[in-house]
Structures are given as C-alpha cells and as structure tokens.
Amino acid sequence: MNDNNIIQSNGCKQLLHRDSNIELYRIVTMILIVAHHYVVNSGLTSLNGPLSACPTSFHSLLLLIIGAFGKTGINCFVFITGYFMCKSNIKLKKFIKLLAEIMFYKIVIGFIFFATGYEPINIKSIIKTILPVTSVGDNFTGCYLLFYLFIPFLNIAIHALSEKQHLRLLILCGFTYVFFGTVKILPVTMNYVSWFMVIYLLASYVRMYPKKIYTATKLWKMLTIVCVALMLMSVIVCAFISKIVKGHMWYAFVADSNTFLAVATGLTSFIYFKNLNIKYNRIINAIAATTFGVLLIHANSDAMRNWLWVDVFKVVEVYDKTLMPLIAVGSIILVFITCSLLDLIRIKFIEKPFLNWFSKREKCMEEKWTNIEHKLLCKMSVSDK
Template identity: 25%
Template sequence: MNIVKSQRDYAIDLLRIVSMLMVPMVHILGQGGILAAAVPFSIQYESAWLLESFLLVAVNCFVLITGYVYYGKETKYYHLLTLWAEVLFYSIIIIIALKFMVPNEIGLEHYWKSIIPTFFTKGQFSRYWFFSAYVGMFLLSPFVNLGLKHFDKKQDLTVFLTLFIIFSLLPTILNQDQALNLNQGYSILWFVVLYYTGGIIHKYEIFKKFKTYKWALIYIVCMLLSWAIRFVLESVGLIEPGFALYSFNCYSSALYFVGGIALFCVFKNINITKSSVISVIKFFTPVCFGVYLIHNNMSLAHFYFDGRFEFLASMDPISLVIGVILIGLGIFVACSLVDWVRELLFRALKVKSRLAKFEKNVYSKFNNYLNLNS
C-alpha cells in the first residue's frame, strides 16, 4: 500500500465531495417532485422524508468547511472572483445551448439574468441562492476573522452561544423559520453564523472533544429527531404535509446545525493516507462547485429537472431510496466530468493566477493612493 504524506487535509476535501453528492439527491427529492408526489403518511412519503433528513446537512457542512479552512488566513478575494467566473461561464454557456434546444422558451431576459444570476432571487432565477449568500458571507468574512483572532475563549463561547440561541434554537422551538430574516437558512446571515462556527471548530479543535463514533451518533440522532418531530407535527395537524421546510427541517434548524457540526467532526477525524483514495479525492475536489452550477442552473433545471423524478414516489421504499442515490450519483459523476473540461480550460487560460494578480494590482494602487493622500 502506497502512503502519501501531505499538509493538505484530504478528509475535509472528502466531506466537500460527499456534501456535494448529497445536494443533487436533495434536489431530486424536492425540485424533482418526489416529496410533492408521494402520498402523505405513506411508507414512500416517510422514506423520502427520512432520506431528506439525512441529506439536508449538506449546505451547512459546505459553509462550515469554508469557515474552518479560512480560519487564521488573510482573505483573498480572487478566490471569490474565480468562483464568480465559474458561475458566469455556466450561466452563459447553458443559456446559449438552451436557445438551440428550446428556442421558443428563451428570451432576452434570460440572457440578461444569466449574466448577473446572483442578483435575481425569484422564480426559476433563484437557483443560485447558495452562491448569492456565499458572496455576502465572503465579503463579511474579514470582520468575522478579526473577531476570531482577538476574542478569548470566554468571548468566543459567549458569541457562539448567543448566535446559536437567537438564530437557531429559539426559531426552531417557536417554529419561526422565517425569524430574523433567516429565511430558513437561505440567507447571508445564516452563512455568517456557520462561517464563524467553522472558525470556532478550527480554533479550539472541537472535533477532538469526542471520538468519531460519538460524533456519528450525534449526527444520526439529530437527523432522526428532525424526521420524527416533522412526522408528529404533521400527524396531529399542526403543520400541513407536503413538500415544505419547517423549523425542524430547514438549514437553520438547531438539529441540522448540531448535526452538521457532528458530521463535519466525523470527517475531520478521518485519517486519509492511501494514495488511491487521495487520487480520487484530488480528481473530484476541484469540480465539486461545478456539479452544483450545472445540475441546478436556473434555466436548465427549470426545463429538464423540475418534476422529472415523480415516478420514484410510486415505487417501493427501497427502490425509491436506491433510485434517488443512484440518480444523484449519476448526476454528480456526469457534471464532474463536464466540469473537468471547464477546469482544464481555466487552467490553460490561467484564470486563477490572473485574478490573483488583478487583486494584487488593485491593492497596490489603492495603497499608493492612500499614501499619496495621507
């Protein structure tokens, strides 16, 4: 067995891959129409929701990773610009392709909204909400990093508990998933909370507080509780059954917050040294974001994804779950292969290094301007 030693944390990369693998599955269940088509309280309905419950931590884990990785580091905005370049690349390429595929459905507004997709948040143009929230969080990250750098343990604990209670625990208990403009976790504010939490995990090495199996148990219990509470609330008529996210089944839920932290710590405690595994991780890590951008493109998904998987709702529970997993895996692999073409193109064009140079030049000119006027 070949052993590879590296400073890179491949366990975090693996979590990034697994989280992105979960995302298409969540979309298959939701936008794909399964949760809406399944008969409430049927075994198919409950099986679909149980699977959904275990998958919904994906977004939280993604943002926790960002907070963890960027802890103690200077904010480099070219990273954000590189991601934005990917968004623009797929938005424009896909809308042009759709013009040939469904010419009567694509108008001038589609081109305009494809150029600046992060500024449109209604209807089919809300697909890139994650990136929109991520942009806002990234811009605010220097201030969060400053706090993480200077706060002592007591101050960090106070801030963390305050954020948890106000923005997660109380809205969950009071069933107010729209409270404080959290919008069920689809917001910049919630991403900032997650970013800060990721930094806390890194700063105090929270993942070492329990053994891996205990973190895994916390994750499982939180997800089962979320499913069970939704089931009880629907059964007694306190909430309407159907495809909807409640305070116990949304990103900002206390259960998904704690469950996401637990799953993060499970992966952080994994020691990956086998070269073959590392090779697979290295292949998929750079193209993870592309999987999201391709399969959930605002226009492509509108025409070719929404409601396309309703047929799984009529299958037996095992076939339903296996179907979601296999289709999600297929989408992940297919989009990854497509995004490798984009990755190779960006490398050939030196997009990242050019943007890094651009950022450096802007900072240099700005500093010169400040020195001249001081």
C-alpha cells in the same frame, strides 16, 4: 487531524496534499444535496404532488427521508470553509476562481437553454443569467459568493476576540438564529449571507480553540448517529401529522439551515469526519474538487431543475413504480457522476489554463487596484492603514 499530509518525493522534495477525510465529507454532503433536490425540485412536494396526497405511504416516507438533508448539507459546506479559512488569507486568485466557476456555468447553461428555446429570452432571464448574485434570501451560490468577500473582515474580528467573547457571540447568534429558527415563536426572516457568517463563527471557534473532546472520534460518531436519527424521526412524525392536518409539515424541523437539528447534524458530522484518519487519496480529492461544480450544474436555474427532474428523470411519474427506490438512488448517483465528470473536464481544459494566465497578471492587477483604492481614500481623507 492534520490539515495536510506531507508526501515525500525522491527523498527530498516535499509536496503538501490535503487529507481525504474532509474531501470525502464534501462528496457525501453533495450527494445528500442532490438527493434533496430530487425530492423538492421535481414536483413531488407540490400541492398536487404525490407526497401531499399520501405523505405516509412507504414510497413517500422513503423519499422524504432521502430528501431531508439538503439544508444540513449547506451547513456542512460552510463549516468546511470556516474551519480552513479562519486561519488563511483570501487572495484575489481564490475569489476570481470562485467567481469564474459560477459565471461559467451560469452563462454556458443559460445560453444552451436560450438557444434551444427551453428558456424564453427576456430582460429578466438575461439579467439572472449574467449576474452572479440575484438574491440573498435563498440562492446558495450568490450568497456564498457575497459571504466569501466578508471572510477577511470576519477573520479580523474573530482574531480580535478573546475565547470568552467568541463564545458569548456564538450564544447570542445561536439564540437569534437557531432558537427562533427552530421554535418559530416570532417570524424571524433569515438571509443566507448573514447565516453563513454565524456558521463561520462556529467553525472558527472549533479551529481556534481546540479541546480534548473534539478528538473523541467515537463520541462524535455517536452524536452524529443520534442527530441523524432525530432528523429522520422528526420527518416521519411530521409526515403523519401532515396527513391529519392536511398540511406540508414533514420538514418542519429541518426546513432550513438555521434549525437546531440541521446545525447539530452539520457540526457533529463535520467534527467526526475531521477526526477520521483517511490519508491523501488522489481519486477522492479529485472528485471532491468537483462538488461545487456539481451544485452549479444540476441546480443552475429553474429551467435546469425543470428539465432535469421533470423532463429527463420524470420523478413524479416514477413515484408509483415498484422499483422507485432503486430508480431514485440511481438517478441521484447518475446526476452526481455526470456533473462531476463535466466539471473535471472544465477544470482541466478551462480553469487550469485560465488560472495560469491569471497568475501571470495577478500581481499587476493587485498593484493597480491598490493604487486606485489609495487615491480614492486620499480624496475622501480616509487613512488606508
């Protein structure tokens, strides 16, 4: 796969456009994440929820299947980051763009809920609204932001490693995170910042050490189907076990991003989509550019999750309706489309003008920061080389 297509314009000017295979992958992944949130953030899986009461009914099994791919979706997004960023340099503008997008939605949506009285105004809620990072345990956006800052150092490390050392490190990380995360022999606590680094190592290995097997599209398509089938089988089997033991075991093998099936499905599907020959498509790429915004909007806060899935879509109340499957799919697609349109508006009227303004001042800001850093290092007798 070429990372970019070269599009000829007027016979002489060349414009670089990213192929749409990975961009389509972003869209599919985000829809699966929205579907996951439809199930786990709506009250369906609570102790008194309908999935707990009857996990093996047709509606329950269907919903469990729909919501099974959320943690896998997280891996997919980080695979994309690792694959493309392992040979790129992070510039201040890229980080500011990411930070600004996160803070825009946190502050705007938080203010709306404060203004309408939906969210009580107190010190805790204000702090959660104005801080970009509030947890490294289970908050994707905050963890991703912190992880992003580690990328320059990760790149230095992986480029200093030989292929053999890189592979050894992957095996060690896989045993530490994936084996214990799946088998659960010991209670290993994972934080997403370090887990994203593990995924980054795996994605960068695929990029830096190309193998002939990576280009076998049919093989990776088959492996993706097998992994997805195993995920679905595990959910169905665990649902029946849950009914017997009266527990919440349905997502036992896909409950978090560091389970084997979540990693395997993310890796195989990423390589499969990477190999697809989908040339640049303006519509696909435009929608894909909003996927992170879709996440930031619909999973913005506990207040947003409650308002969206409980008050607006009334997911639990819909459970017993005959048309529930169609309502569920329609709700998921509607959320994705609405959030995508909102983010397109933000990109056009807020992000682009802001980045144009920032670009004119970026060099000056970088020089000021470099001077400040140099002075601090000199005072600490630290070499800045």
